[in-house]
Amino acid sequence: MSSSNGTTTVITNIATLVTNDPSLGDGSPLGLIQDAAVVIDGDRVAWTGESSKAPATDNRVDAEGRAVIPGFVDSHSHLVFAGDRTQEFNARMSGRSYSAGGIRTTVAATRAASDEELEANLTRYLAEALRQGTTTFETKSGYGLTVEDEARSLRIAAAHTDEVTYLGAHIVSPDHADDPAVYVALVTGEMLDACAPYARWIDVFCEKGAFDGDQARAILTAGKAKGLHPRVHANQLTYGPGVQLAVELDAASADHCTHLTDEDVDALAHSRTVATLLPGAEFSTRAEWPNARRLLDAGVTVALSTDCNPGSSFTSSVPFCVALAVRDMGMTPDEAVWSATAGGAAALRRTDVGRLTPGAYADLALLDAPSHVHLAYRPGVPLVSRVWRRGVPVI
Numbered sequence: 340m341s342s343s344n345g346t347t348t349v350i351t352n353i354a355t356l357v358t359n360d361p362s363l364g365d366g367s368p369l370g371l372i373q374d375a376a377v378v379i380d381g382d383r384v385a386w387t388g389e390s391s392k393a394p395a396t397d398n399r400v401d402a403e404g405r406a407v408i409p410g411f412v413d414s415h416s417h418l419v420f421a422g423d424r425t426q427e428f429n430a431r432m433s434g435r436s437y438s439a440g441g442i443r444t445t446v447a448a449t450r451a452a453s454d455e456e457l458e459a460n461l462t463r464y465l466a467e468a469l470r471q472g473t474t475t476f477e478t479k480s481g482y483g484l485t486v487e488d489e490a491r492s493l494r495i496a497a498a499h500t501d502e503v504t505y506l507g508a509h510i511v512s513p514d515h516a517d518d519p520a521v522y523v524a525l526v527t528g529e530m531l532d533a534c535a536p537y538a539r540w541i542d543v544f545c546e547k548g549a550f551d552g553d554q555a556r557a558i559l560t561a562g563k564a565k566g567l568h569p570r571v572h573a574n575q576l577t578y579g580p581g582v583q584l585a586v587e588l589d590a591a592s593a594d595h596c597t598h599l600t601d602e603d604v605d606a607l608a609h610s611r612t613v614a615t616l617l618p619g620a621e622f623s624t625r626a627e628w629p630n631a632r633r634l635l636d637a638g639v640t641v642a643l644s645t646d647c648n649p650g651s652s653f654t655s656s657v658p659f660c661v662a663l664a665v666r667d668m669g670m671t672p673d674e675a676v677w678s679a680t681a682g683g684a685a686a687l688r689r690t691d692v693g694r695l696t697p698g699a700y701a702d703l704a705l706l707d708a709p710s711h712v713h714l715a716y717r718p719g720v721p722l723v724s725r726v727w728r729r730g731v732p733v734i
């Protein structure tokens with residue numbers, strides 16, 4: 340196969356290839372091809388099919404009967420922060436009360452950190468995620484909560500990903516605890532102006548104790564007017580207006596979706612809004628699991644993500660979330676792998692990642708196992724053995 344930019348590589352002898360193209364292979368949503376090959380041309384996938392039919396290429400990699408999947412698309416993380424909350428987690432898991440300030444603890448540490456410290460922290464967690472197969476990630480601000488600290492968080496994030504989300508509306512800033520309306524005006528005014536150049540998305544934590552439905556609508560609407568697309572932290576801790584608001588505003592994603600009415604499920608099923616489930620949060624807080632089965636049976640598009648953050652879900656491991664979703668949320672292994680790859684891409688309204696079909700980015704993970712099912716079957720085992728990102732072997 341001739342290349343547009345010099346080098347083609349075939350990965351051959353793949354026992355199970357997940358393409359996420361139902362027109363390929365077994366016709367399932369995963370588009371599984373047995374005894375498969377993938378051809379990479381530059382940064383893109385050029386060909387997928389049976390090994391015996393693969394075209395000639397410059398380079399050849401033997402997968403030795405192992406599985407290849409699209410790189411994970413982690414569509415929800417909070418990686419621009421400083422400090423950690425070990426004591427809070429330890430107390431929670433030990434049944435002790437703990438009176439530290441939760442998110443406020445991280446806000447204080449983040450404000451006190453230098454740009455270099457924040458970037459070093461972010462880079463470390465990105466490397467950790469990449470080793471576990473994550474090739475696309477979204478990340479947010481939300482631990483600065485001043486104009487300067489939110490803008491610099493997003494500037495630092497934007498140096499590492501295109502999927503940057505402005506979350507000035509994470510909690511009401513401690514500086515404005517007595518007057519939330521003043522803080523909402525800041526988030527929709529000066530802070531938005533400073534942050535919009537670095538962000539693609541705007542998000543709000545719509546929850547009792549954070550922002551109510553009217554505040555959330557005002558914040559997301561202001562963001563839309565500045566060209567940012569909405570996504571919503573919705574219905575995590577309690578029932579509430581978050582999911583309906585996400586659908587009303589055509590948000591790309593409603594994230595958490597743990598407490599849903601039948602009307603919420605129905606609204607999601609008749610919308611373009613993806614339900615992003617974040618089982619690391621329920622794991623780390625011993626909370627009730629979201630019911631993935633109910634959403635899938637209703638026809639809702641489901642994504643799985645880490646929610647990686649120092650307070651409520653300090654894991655960067657998508658394979659861990661896949662295992663939880665299969666064990667505790669009613670997903671099949673096939674559904675969980677789809678949601679962690681193509682589902683994540685849908686939650687970011689991307690079609691160039693999360694699938695291994697001609698024209699998509701050559702972002703893929705080679706598992707030290709013969710099938711993708713092993714991600715749930717062998718929980719906690721580091722099965723990702725090699726990773727290509729944009730056609731380049733990075734692990």
Ligand SMILES: [Zn+2]
Nearest residue numbers: 415417572646
């Ligand atoms: Zn979150």
